Amino acid sequence: MASLVQRLYRIFVPPSQPPKVEDSSNPPIKFGILGAANIAPPALILPAKSHAEVIVYAVAARDQGKAKNFAKKHSIAKVYGGSNGYQQLLDDPEVDAIYNPLPNGLHFEWTMKALLAGKHVLCEKPMADTAEEVKQMFDLAEKKGLVLLEAFHYRFHPAIQRAKAVLDSGELGKIKSIDLKFTAPAGAMKDSDIRFNLALGGGAMMDLGCYSLNCIRYLSSSDPTSVVSAIALPLKSANIQETKIDRAMSTTLALPNDVLASMEVDLSMPWEFFPPKLFKMWVVVKCEGGDVEVQNFVLPTFWHSIKVSNKVGGTTTKRVEKVYKFADAHIDDHSKALDLGEDWWLTYRYQLEAFVDKLKGRTPQTWVTREDSIANMQWIENIYEKAGIGSRPRSNYVLPAQ
Template sequence: MAMLIQVATFLQEYLYESGHKIKKNDNAVRLGVISTAMINPAAIIRPADSHGDVIISAVASRDLKAAQKYAKQYGIPKAYGSYEELLVEPGIDAVYISLPNGMHAAWATRALQAGKHVLLEKPFTANADEAKALVALAKEKNLVLVEAFHWQWHPAAHTVKSLLQSGKYGEIIRTEARMTTPVGTMPKSDIRWKWDLAGGSFMDMTYVVSATRYFLDAGTPKEIVYANARPMKEDKRVDEAMDAVLKFEVGNTGRVVDARVWTDMARPNIGWVIPRLWELPSIEIETEKAVIYFYNFMMPHLYHYISVYDKVSKETTYLKAYKGGPLWGTRGESWWSTYRWQLEAFIDKIRGKDPVHWVTLESSVAQMETIDAVYEKSGLGKRQGHA
């Protein structure tokens, strides 16, 4: 389902955000896009249309003709036939990097060295060693660097977090997060399956770890109870699916919570025929007094619901949040995608303002440490970077 909701987001961006183009401010942040990846229109190009303080100024590919075609298609002024050319362009203030996983660290490093702020697609890097080095460089250069966990900026995510923080439902007991894609949806030629590009289901679907840690307000797990990988037949080093249970220490009392996370980039159909189309990325959080279920936490702007089952009254209430919420207040529009909310915060940060929410560098390091630990426990070993 992950691929299908991504396609739905492309449509949503086209219908809504591309129809809300606004005049750009004279001092707008000029942003370059490194890669011509399919995700770019939804993740940055369309969201920028409705933001007066950001202009997509250039796009780069290792193929000049591809970059020129892409630039023409999306109305981007400049096209470069190498990433290096874009990075030395003095008119570029920041870059969005949507290269394959294994290339994130290398090109984010080059971007920071060139004095550019960086919005870096998830996963942050191929492994925690790369993450730590990248974070140290960003701090040294005093530049904005953030991992693009776009869903964390959406009002629905903040609504769930506020329910947990309210204390009304007691302490968290356990969590379970899932993300799947029906078998055959993603061809085995896709970069997500490539070992040398840090591929694998747990890398691509790292949202399950992000959601778990966000709602637990946790760093790295205290223990990986188990991590069972289902390797792909074509390359046993790459996980087609991953099922793991992690123990997180939360709060100030040393209390431990069990968190199950599972991903599947080739989820088997029912009876070999019926795809599990209902399995949108979701997380269930059980507390002492309730069970809270956040359906489609990854792309809540398309559709989501938050159900709260009260263990005492045995009643279930439903919530939705497309605008405002406990953090954004009156800012934003209900048609904004998660990526548009993310862009709002990114530009705030570049402008020296305090964003309503932020994925800290320390959190991104902890995220990669968690992923490394799961891969090590599974026997596959942590992923490796690629220039």
């Protein structure tokens, strides 16, 4: 508990806030934020405080007042607001990179417009509503020579990388099955939440599910071979008329080598009182010679555990690992020094380190590739198809003739 409190304090009040670099030959990266989103402070603004090469320079919002208040609260120099605010931010020559935390259904349009404006983009996940849109986004980024990253921030933290290193080491033998649950408690989100809006790319599989599917694919080092079953649970509310919105999704995936993966995601899980349980956020990988269980794989900086059960010679040994920085991760890493990170670094801070490294021509410790992002979205679509409710609607935005 003491270490948790200490980490929380350091997240919000970093022990070291290095001065921003002022080298004209290697200037800092100036970010613009599209939308005054609630995720922006933990995902970019807080991490930027401890990064010498990052300045959160501008924010745009449809509501001018909201944009001004957001900028004042977070000490952001430039503000754009109104119906043309997003485009004005993209047209600002001082902005080098865009953070796009807009609703899912707007990711495609505004990421494409950002790329057309010559900006690098860190785009929240899921990157778009369809795999074809994701492909087009990367095609344009590559054509323009720009960096585009889907913000699967948990992948940059040493905790999940340590869990994968245990599985890849062969210590436990081949993977036999994977079981993952990721839920939010009932009442955490109102019926009017964008996650329940089909036009904006809503649904549990799009929200919690994109993480869950990505984690299964990452830990197994494979893509599914088929969707065995997918059952969508609709949101039952008089205020919601969207029959294609999944409040929850239960899925079974077939992976190579006869491995089955089960996945349960729920945006409004009924409360469990005995024992008390507000949410679930864990993955268990069963292998021939033991198991790996990761608790809180998404936000491990707050708390997490990696439980390893090893069945050797008729006996079972158990250990619990907690990994907050790469010095403690025990992984093979030839791209960066193993002292990368601090125990209070959020997953987003590790992600920002990688993104800036990429922009500066350095080799990031890890990366989420084009192929990874396209495949993740394609399998989300496959799950929706199996569930009988179809993919989220494609964007109406059409790329101008080049």
